[in-house]
Amino acid sequence: MGAVTIIGSYNLGITYTVETLPVWGQTLLSRQGFFSHGGKGSNQAVAAARFGAAVRFVGAVGQDAAGISAREMLLHEGIDVSQLVMMPDYPTGIGTIFLDDHGRNAIVVNPGANAQMQIDTILPYSKDWPPDDILLAQLEVPLGTVRTVFAQHSGMRILNPAPADASYARESWDWVDILTPNETEARILCGLAPDDPVTSLELLKLLADKTHGKTIVLTLGAEGALIWHQGQDIRVPALSLETVDTTGAGDVFNGIFAAKLAHGESLPQAAYKACVGASLSVSRPGVIPAIPAVDEVNRRIEGGTQNAEMLGGSSGFSKKGSDNACI
Numbered sequence: 556m557g558a559v560t561i562i563g564s565y566n567l568g569i570t571y572t573v574e575t576l577p578v579w580g581q582t583l584l585s586r587q588g589f590f591s592h593g594g595k596g597s598n599q600a601v602a603a604a605r606f607g608a609a610v611r612f613v614g615a616v617g618q619d620a621a622g623i624s625a626r627e628m629l630l631h632e633g634i635d636v637s638q639l640v641m642m643p644d645y646p647t648g649i650g651t652i653f654l655d656d657h658g659r660n661a662i663v664v665n666p667g668a669n670a671q672m673q674i675d676t677i678l679p680y681s682k683d684w685p686p687d688d689i690l691l692a693q694l695e696v697p698l699g700t701v702r703t704v705f706a707q708h709s710g711m712r713i714l715n716p717a718p719a720d721a722s723y724a725r726e727s728w729d730w731v732d733i734l735t736p737n738e739t740e741a742r743i744l745c746g747l748a749p750d751d752p753v754t755s756l757e758l759l760k761l762l763a764d765k766t767h768g769k770t771i772v773l774t775l776g777a778e779g780a781l782i783w784h785q786g787q788d789i790r791v792p793a794l795s796l797e798t799v800d801t802t803g804a805g806d807v808f809n810g811i812f813a814a815k816l817a818h819g820e821s822l823p824q825a826a827y828k829a830c831v832g833a834s835l836s837v838s839r840p841g842v843i844p845a846i847p848a849v850d851e852v853n854r855r856i857e858g859g860t861q862n863a864e865m866l867g868g869s870s871g872f873s874k875k876g877s878d879n880a881c882i
């Protein structure tokens with residue numbers, strides 16, 4: 556059984572809870588302010604590790620207090636940090652998060668050391684990655700680096716194209732096996748406006764066409780996910796819970812999803828467990844403290860009316876040339 560290698564960012568998170576966002580020139584007092592571990596790559600690594608995957612985190616932080624603390628946290632989560640580079644000349648990335656009463660957020664990231672993950676830094680490490688590892692990346696690190704290491708990897712490659720940039724509409728994604736955008740990211744990847752009124756199913760099919768039939772897992776927040784695989788679409792539900800904090804919900808989804816595929820679960824089963832895990836995480840504050848335990852997700856699934864068999868089970872899903880996940 557393969558492990559999960561995550562190429563991604565770490566950011567020191569600074570969260571302010573606010574009623575509204577400030578306007579230009581305004582100083583706002585927030586109700587709460589706190590530091591936390593963040594960054595899409597690191598969040599996904601912790602979620603995957605907590606769901607039983609052997610995780611290697613490939614990333615870059617500064618040689619500063621935040622970078623040292625990041626390394627300690629990842630180690631504490633049982634994650635292999637032997638390929639976490641500590642850069643003396645760059646600061647650790649910072650994510651500033653404004654969180655409102657509805658659990659919605661607005662985030663500004665300064666990438667710091669994450670932006671220095673150039674191919675020369677990563678290539679010496681990528682030679683050691685076992686071919687049956689699942690690779691999982693996001694795009695708070697340079698796209699060119701991810702593209703190069705993905706193109707060289709013979710096992711499964713999952714890309715969470717977040718945050719999305721308008722220039723990505725020109726990318727072919729032929730070096731990816733599974734794309735996991737949310738709806739805003741998928742619209743941007745299709746060259747549409749971020750708020751284009753296209754339906755989820757139309758969007759799924761548009762992205763599938765644009766990527767020449769790649770497997771797409773379109774995450775829909777409270778609505779679960781829509782999967783496109785080998786010409787079929789499958790809808791996967793989420794739990795209906797009160798929303799407290801949506802920060803990092805996509806990260807929790809991606810980490811659990813990759814871990815479950817590494818365990819050999821089918822694409823719909825892995826996506827369903829990831830949806831349940833992400834639903835639970837948004838019902839609590841924070842990202843890493845909000846990641847549910849495996850048992851909690853299993854209990855919710857056993858107690859629920861939906862199960863993975865109803866979602867299409869494992870029949871008909873296999874990736875040619877890879878035996879590390881039954882998708």
Ligand code: RIB
Pocket residue numbers: 564566567568592593594595598649650651662664695802803804805806842
């Ligand atoms: O996806 C949420 C994450 O995005 C936050 O942890 C923040 O640091 C940004 O990277």
